[in-house]
Amino acid sequence: MNKDTYEMGLPLIKKAGVEHKINxxxxxxxxVLDELLEDHENRGSFAFAFVDADKVNYQKYHERLWQLLKAALKILSSRDEFKI
Structure with missing residues:
Protein backbone atom coordinates (compact mmCIF):
# COMPACT_ATOMS: atom_id res chain seq x y z
CA MET A 1 0.00 0.00 0.00
CA ASN A 2 1.33 3.43 -0.80
CA LYS A 3 0.66 6.75 0.93
CA ASP A 4 -1.85 7.82 -1.76
CA THR A 5 -3.96 4.72 -1.16
CA TYR A 6 -3.87 5.31 2.60
CA GLU A 7 -4.86 8.97 2.17
CA MET A 8 -7.74 7.94 -0.11
CA GLY A 9 -9.14 5.81 2.73
CA LEU A 10 -8.36 8.35 5.46
CA PRO A 11 -11.84 9.98 5.41
CA LEU A 12 -13.38 6.59 6.21
CA ILE A 13 -10.80 5.97 8.93
CA LYS A 14 -11.65 9.35 10.48
CA LYS A 15 -15.39 8.71 10.17
CA ALA A 16 -14.93 5.42 12.02
CA GLY A 17 -13.10 7.28 14.79
CA VAL A 18 -9.99 5.12 14.65
CA GLU A 19 -7.46 7.54 13.16
CA HIS A 20 -5.56 7.63 16.48
CA LYS A 21 -5.16 3.84 16.33
CA ILE A 22 -3.55 3.67 12.88
CA ASN A 23 0.07 4.42 12.12
CA VAL A 32 10.79 -1.52 10.75
CA LEU A 33 9.65 -4.81 12.28
CA ASP A 34 13.06 -5.37 13.88
CA GLU A 35 12.98 -1.83 15.26
CA LEU A 36 9.50 -2.38 16.70
CA LEU A 37 10.64 -5.64 18.32
CA GLU A 38 13.54 -3.88 20.05
CA ASP A 39 11.00 -2.16 22.32
CA HIS A 40 9.55 -5.02 24.39
CA GLU A 41 6.41 -2.97 25.10
CA ASN A 42 5.46 -3.43 21.44
CA ARG A 43 5.32 -7.21 21.75
CA GLY A 44 1.71 -8.34 21.86
CA SER A 45 0.43 -4.79 21.49
CA PHE A 46 -0.78 -4.78 17.88
CA ALA A 47 -4.33 -5.79 17.00
CA PHE A 48 -3.93 -6.10 13.24
CA ALA A 49 -1.27 -6.21 10.54
CA PHE A 50 -1.58 -5.90 6.78
CA VAL A 51 1.37 -7.10 4.71
CA ASP A 52 1.86 -5.99 1.13
CA ALA A 53 5.56 -6.43 0.54
CA ASP A 54 8.06 -8.50 -1.39
CA LYS A 55 6.85 -12.08 -1.42
CA VAL A 56 10.33 -13.56 -0.92
CA ASN A 57 10.41 -12.36 2.70
CA TYR A 58 6.81 -13.15 3.70
CA GLN A 59 7.89 -15.88 6.15
CA LYS A 60 10.28 -13.43 7.86
CA TYR A 61 7.53 -10.77 8.10
CA HIS A 62 5.08 -13.22 9.60
CA GLU A 63 7.60 -14.54 12.14
CA ARG A 64 8.19 -10.99 13.39
CA LEU A 65 4.54 -9.92 13.23
CA TRP A 66 3.48 -12.94 15.26
CA GLN A 67 5.53 -11.51 18.16
CA LEU A 68 3.93 -8.08 17.81
CA LEU A 69 0.30 -9.17 17.54
CA LYS A 70 -2.05 -9.80 20.43
CA ALA A 71 -2.96 -13.45 20.93
CA ALA A 72 -5.48 -15.05 18.57
CA LEU A 73 -5.42 -12.26 16.02
CA LYS A 74 -4.93 -12.49 12.30
CA ILE A 75 -2.45 -11.17 9.77
CA LEU A 76 -4.03 -10.10 6.51
CA SER A 77 -1.78 -10.48 3.55
CA SER A 78 -2.10 -9.50 -0.08
CA ARG A 79 -1.15 -13.08 -0.90
CA ASP A 80 -3.95 -15.11 0.63
CA GLU A 81 -2.51 -18.49 -0.31
CA PHE A 82 0.31 -17.90 2.19
CA LYS A 83 -0.11 -20.06 5.29
CA ILE A 84 1.81 -19.86 8.56
Whole structure:
Protein backbone atom coordinates (compact mmCIF):
# COMPACT_ATOMS: atom_id res chain seq x y z
CA MET A 1 0.00 0.00 0.00
CA ASN A 2 1.33 3.43 -0.80
CA LYS A 3 0.66 6.75 0.93
CA ASP A 4 -1.85 7.82 -1.76
CA THR A 5 -3.96 4.72 -1.16
CA TYR A 6 -3.87 5.31 2.60
CA GLU A 7 -4.86 8.97 2.17
CA MET A 8 -7.74 7.94 -0.11
CA GLY A 9 -9.14 5.81 2.73
CA LEU A 10 -8.36 8.35 5.46
CA PRO A 11 -11.84 9.98 5.41
CA LEU A 12 -13.38 6.59 6.21
CA ILE A 13 -10.80 5.97 8.93
CA LYS A 14 -11.65 9.35 10.48
CA LYS A 15 -15.39 8.71 10.17
CA ALA A 16 -14.93 5.42 12.02
CA GLY A 17 -13.10 7.28 14.79
CA VAL A 18 -9.99 5.12 14.65
CA GLU A 19 -7.46 7.54 13.16
CA HIS A 20 -5.56 7.63 16.48
CA LYS A 21 -5.16 3.84 16.33
CA ILE A 22 -3.55 3.67 12.88
CA ASN A 23 0.07 4.42 12.12
CA UNK A 24 0.94 4.31 8.42
CA UNK A 25 4.58 3.34 7.91
CA UNK A 26 6.09 3.22 4.44
CA UNK A 27 9.58 1.83 4.81
CA UNK A 28 11.56 -1.40 4.31
CA UNK A 29 9.45 -3.84 6.32
CA UNK A 30 12.11 -6.03 7.92
CA UNK A 31 14.01 -3.09 9.40
CA VAL A 32 10.79 -1.52 10.75
CA LEU A 33 9.65 -4.81 12.28
CA ASP A 34 13.06 -5.37 13.88
CA GLU A 35 12.98 -1.83 15.26
CA LEU A 36 9.50 -2.38 16.70
CA LEU A 37 10.64 -5.64 18.32
CA GLU A 38 13.54 -3.88 20.05
CA ASP A 39 11.00 -2.16 22.32
CA HIS A 40 9.55 -5.02 24.39
CA GLU A 41 6.41 -2.97 25.10
CA ASN A 42 5.46 -3.43 21.44
CA ARG A 43 5.32 -7.21 21.75
CA GLY A 44 1.71 -8.34 21.86
CA SER A 45 0.43 -4.79 21.49
CA PHE A 46 -0.78 -4.78 17.88
CA ALA A 47 -4.33 -5.79 17.00
CA PHE A 48 -3.93 -6.10 13.24
CA ALA A 49 -1.27 -6.21 10.54
CA PHE A 50 -1.58 -5.90 6.78
CA VAL A 51 1.37 -7.10 4.71
CA ASP A 52 1.86 -5.99 1.13
CA ALA A 53 5.56 -6.43 0.54
CA ASP A 54 8.06 -8.50 -1.39
CA LYS A 55 6.85 -12.08 -1.42
CA VAL A 56 10.33 -13.56 -0.92
CA ASN A 57 10.41 -12.36 2.70
CA TYR A 58 6.81 -13.15 3.70
CA GLN A 59 7.89 -15.88 6.15
CA LYS A 60 10.28 -13.43 7.86
CA TYR A 61 7.53 -10.77 8.10
CA HIS A 62 5.08 -13.22 9.60
CA GLU A 63 7.60 -14.54 12.14
CA ARG A 64 8.19 -10.99 13.39
CA LEU A 65 4.54 -9.92 13.23
CA TRP A 66 3.48 -12.94 15.26
CA GLN A 67 5.53 -11.51 18.16
CA LEU A 68 3.93 -8.08 17.81
CA LEU A 69 0.30 -9.17 17.54
CA LYS A 70 -2.05 -9.80 20.43
CA ALA A 71 -2.96 -13.45 20.93
CA ALA A 72 -5.48 -15.05 18.57
CA LEU A 73 -5.42 -12.26 16.02
CA LYS A 74 -4.93 -12.49 12.30
CA ILE A 75 -2.45 -11.17 9.77
CA LEU A 76 -4.03 -10.10 6.51
CA SER A 77 -1.78 -10.48 3.55
CA SER A 78 -2.10 -9.50 -0.08
CA ARG A 79 -1.15 -13.08 -0.90
CA ASP A 80 -3.95 -15.11 0.63
CA GLU A 81 -2.51 -18.49 -0.31
CA PHE A 82 0.31 -17.90 2.19
CA LYS A 83 -0.11 -20.06 5.29
CA ILE A 84 1.81 -19.86 8.56
Missing amino acids: FIQSPALS
